[in-house]
Amino acid sequence: MKTTHAALAEKFIADEPRTDWHDETLWFVREKRDKAAHGLPEWEQLREWGSQIKNHTLSNLYNYLKEFEEKAVANGIKVHWAADGDEHNKIIHEIIRKHNIQKIVKSKSMLTEECHLNEYLQEHGIEVVDTDLGERIVQFRKEPPSHIVLPAIHLKKEDVSATFHEHLGTEKGNNDPQYLTEAARQHLRDKFVQSQLAITGVNFAVAETGGFVVCTNEGNADMGAHTAPVHIACMGFEKIIPKAEHLSVFLRLLARSATGQPITTYSSHFHKPRPNQEMHIVLVDNGRSRQLGREDFRNSLKCIRCAACFNTCPVYRRSGGHSYHTAVAGPIGSILNPNLDMKANADLPFASTLCGSCTNVCPVKINIHEQLWKWRQVIAAEGYVATSKKIGMKGMDFLLSKPKVYRFAGKMGRWMIRIVPFVVNNKLNVWYKQREMPEPPKESFRDWYLKNGKTNKK
Template sequence: MNSKHAALSEKFIADEPRTNWHDETLWFVREKRDKATHGLPEWEQLREWASQIKNHTLSNLNAYLTEFEEKAKANGIKVHWAADAQEHNEIVHSIIKKNNIQKIVKSKSMLTEECHLNDYLQEKGLEVVDTDLGERIVQFRKEPPSHIVLPAIHLKKQDVSDTFHEHLNTEKGNNDPQYLTEAARQHLRSKFIEADLAITGVNFAIAETGGFVVCTNEGNADMGAHTAKVHIACMGFEKIIPKAEHLSVFLRILARSATGQAITTYSSHFHKPRPDQEMHLVIVDNGRSRQLGRADFKNSLKCIRCAACFNTCPVYRRSGGHSYHTTTAGPIGSILNPNLDMKTNADLPFASTLCGSCSNVCPVKIDIHEQLWKWRQEIVKEGYVSSDKKTAMKGMSYMFSNPALYRFVGIIGRWMMRNFPNLLKSKHNLWFKQREMPEAPKKSFRDWYIDHQK
């Protein structure tokens, strides 16, 4: 089995203080989410409504996408359909060529990250400036985002200070957040004013109106879209919702789940281009229809990209986003990415404790931990696990199916831990690699239970 996640995690956790800080920071965001949701008596009702709306939409997707296209075109938006990432990138480039565009700003869009649009356009000699603060930081560092809502969460203030000193000539060693943010603001202001094209993502597209909504905390999507002569919005087809009245359900759960805010600072509605502007919308499949056709994994398309599952996941918090070697990391990424490329991403469903915390916090009730378990079965069935792992799992299955053998192995194991601890603390014991071996119990739980029954 591909073991990229294990190898990349090992690099991340080599810096123990940073790992602990990353863990604590994300748990702080999870706690903010809990406070925001517990203060809303109807929270569970909103989750249920959101889940049902998404279920209904996914079951009637063709009708809603057709309705959305008709309404959007009637509003003056030019609608394009892309089967995959390559076609998406070619459509965007064709619009750029047609309008002779030189300067491009882009707000946060995980779809364009998924399609590697920046790399594609740079190969064509075009510069794309990411305008989200976190995205701009990692763009300067030539790194991918490590989190879908907090792209630079793996970096500390001093890292940002060093990056800005190198690229923006800020004062060396000054890591005051207000100073650094102001430097970024001044740097980006001219980029917005000079840009010919603004590229944005889409959080929600409304079939009833043909409009779409973009949610940001920095207003950078608005600044780009309202100053550029061309606006291209890019969306996966699962972003569709049936009616405008449904939007209030999703806007109430999105920010609370993502950052613990009551609502995002800017929830911007786009329905038609300005009189002097072109507005394009690129609707992308890129494997989504395949996921839609998988009964066990269809629910993953309900995702609204809030990243609540990231912030609660004990594996993500302690292994870092880059260890997932894909655009969308964390638990949700681990069930989306094997659909795109099962062989390359065969390691990701195993990067989980199956504790179920991800499913508990998901605002649209995706059964994430169950899908992780189901993906493991698919991956083993397809032969994308190493032979030693397969043999070990068969051995464990046999042992757990035979109570007498299980008890005997337990006795031997406890005896070995007490008398030969160094044998267990070897490079061949992968479980021990990043852990301390516990003290061996004096007796098994079964023996303890029988003694207490007596």
């Protein structure tokens, strides 16, 4: 089966109870976000500040990245620049070879997922242990994360129990979350103690200080960075912010938008290596410069990876993260990934209702649904739209631009659904596959209005 969003979503929704559970679980997280946001009278002001700080930073990116590098080097951090994912992976591999490192722990980092670091190192015979609980679960299952904040949200506790029984030898059929979490804790504690290298992501990097912040709820980034003699932080260059005082805005926005928490459990600040430790930071472009130069899409680089747009999106909630076939799924992924490979990801901007809910919840005011709409135009102009969609859109253009043809088609459609429903209610109708067709109205709104509109006017 072709790996398009539609094809992969069809596989996910074949399990209807799981689809319903996935939808309800993510909406629960969205409701927590709403309660947290509405509890702050200054919430909209924080969003505006966050948006403006990011706008300013993107407009002065060169200066702030240069300042960050100078301050970080002065602090004793070794700074590397990577043009793309392959260069990022080679830099990390070289550090590993230089120190003859065998044991590596990694906290959650969507950039390393984007660059396929795990797969690269495995191809070179190097094992990496993901230490975020959700990431470790999907790593055991040889699956990519399905969500950027909740990597294993597509799995139930029964799935986790079976996975841990297979890989950690836990009691078969014991689905108790506390028991399973303790098993993971014991398993990972040994990995932390033995580690020679800790790899982390970066949530925010501060130009003013040359330091960076990593946010986790499990403390796993701290455990790795504070134990291993070498620490490598991997960062997309859009994570830069100008001053330390700006952190207060983003830290208040991030956790509330992501999980409905007032703040992440651990907001860890790194400014320099501890004695006898070596600290590196890898700043990665990987298409970000190109996106920065796209006027219609540069706003997407403001993203702080909270996944609020995932949790509200009716398409993501009902199709699952793996249907997006990329490291960053959901609405934000659908405007970032065509920039990386337009042809391979041409389907993603169409995986949206354009309802605008994603834009409504974005903590830094990215116009996500407008960018999805604009990507559709770019992709169509570049010729990456399926022939069937081209024909369908031309047909709709003809139909909707000719009122008489439109009215005749409406009458025929209502007649067919009422008299010969099997013509519509069959497997050839993609809409019918997962839905019940509505009962046809006896007349169109226009016909009703012509008969009743004038008499009902006051």
